[in-house]
Amino acid sequence: MRTVRRLTAGLLAAGAALAVAGTAAGTASADTPSPSASATTGGAGATAAPTEAGTSFRTATPFRPGQKATAGASSGDYLYWVLPVDAQQRVTVKAAVTLPESAARHGASTWQIDVYDGLRRRQACTYGTQTRAAAKEAASVALSCTLRTVRSGAEAWANDPLPGSYYVRLTVVNAPEEDLGLPVRVAVEADVHESGGAHAVDGALSAPIVPATVTGALSEPEDGWSGGWWSDRWIWTAAGGVLGALAGIYGYGLTRGAGRPTRVPPRA
Incomplete structure (x- = not known):
């Protein structure tokens, strides 16, 4: 589960960076x-x-x-x-x-x-x-x-x-x-x-x-x-791919966690 969380955090950071870059590139190309x-x-x-x-x-x-x-x-x-x-x-x-x-x-x-x-x-x-x-x-x-x-x-x-x-x-x-x-x-x-x-x-x-x-x-x-x-479509396409992968990994982590059997503490 820690591996999933680390990978998710990394993908989140990459997605955020791509989104910011896409916004900056789109603004620059439209106004310049x-x-x-x-x-x-x-x-x-x-x-x-x-x-x-x-x-x-x-x-x-x-x-x-x-x-x-x-x-x-x-x-x-x-x-x-x-x-x-x-x-x-x-x-x-x-x-x-x-x-x-x-x-x-x-x-x-x-x-x-x-x-x-x-x-x-x-x-x-x-x-x-x-x-x-x-x-x-x-x-x-x-x-x-x-x-x-x-x-x-x-x-x-x-x-x-x-x-x-x-x-x-x-x-x-x-x-x-x-x-x-x-x-x-x-x-x-x-x-x-x-x-x-x-x-x-x-x-x-x-x-x-x-x-x-x-x-x-x-x-x-x-x-x-x-x-x-x-064009900034390339950046947004890459950002969408990263976010899609992030959603898939996050969903896999939730499913794996939900499928584990609940451990019942032993009786005294």
């Missing part, structure tokens, strides 16, 4: 931005943020999370950028448009930001202001779009966001015809956050969805594709 979100903003190996935009999916300008891509354009142009997003990451894309002087404009305008995955499927925004109207007197307009957490795999019929390239498209969708062609300045950036094991799924793509037109031009995430394969 992806390393790729800050590693590209400075340092010797950092790349400069782009200062132009593409005009189609094929000519989309690559940028990385944490960078602010800028460009000069004309009102009415379709502007495209592309960035890498990995599994278990949730991305928020933001855009700011500096409008021409109000004296040169003839009325209000409406701007819109859209995000497409590597298969050019438009991904829905879970929240954010994807479309916004700017009054004639407005100096600028800001938009944002937060996507669903990227999954490592999905059914063929599903429209789930998958790891790979994500295209950002910005354009004006409604404006007076006389205002089309006026110069504007735009800035686009993306924030990526790790979602942790709460969004982990079984199975994964054999490779991220990166079209051939951007392969080589699009930098992969700082820790590589599927760098977030580790």
Whole structure:
């Protein structure tokens, strides 16, 4: 019985340690931005943020999370950028448009930001202001779009966001015809956050969805594709196994103790 108690105490300590580690890891992964979100903003190996935009999916300008891509354009142009997003990451894309002087404009305008995955499927925004109207007197307009957490795999019929390239498209969708062609300045950036094991799924793509037109031009995430394969689900699974073993040993000890015959003291 002493052996059972010692083993039980050891398993209890191990289970408690794993549970604490799982809680700490889950909190850190959920609240801490992806390393790729800050590693590209400075340092010797950092790349400069782009200062132009593409005009189609094929000519989309690559940028990385944490960078602010800028460009000069004309009102009415379709502007495209592309960035890498990995599994278990949730991305928020933001855009700011500096409008021409109000004296040169003839009325209000409406701007819109859209995000497409590597298969050019438009991904829905879970929240954010994807479309916004700017009054004639407005100096600028800001938009944002937060996507669903990227999954490592999905059914063929599903429209789930998958790891790979994500295209950002910005354009004006409604404006007076006389205002089309006026110069504007735009800035686009993306924030990526790790979602942790709460969004982990079984199975994964054999490779991220990166079209051939951007392969080589699009930098992969700082820790590589599927760098977030580790999740706190591993820790919780191990903790569950330890606690299950503990319950089995404890139950065995109770059963063995209950099965022993009761010793009756001898009569005087």
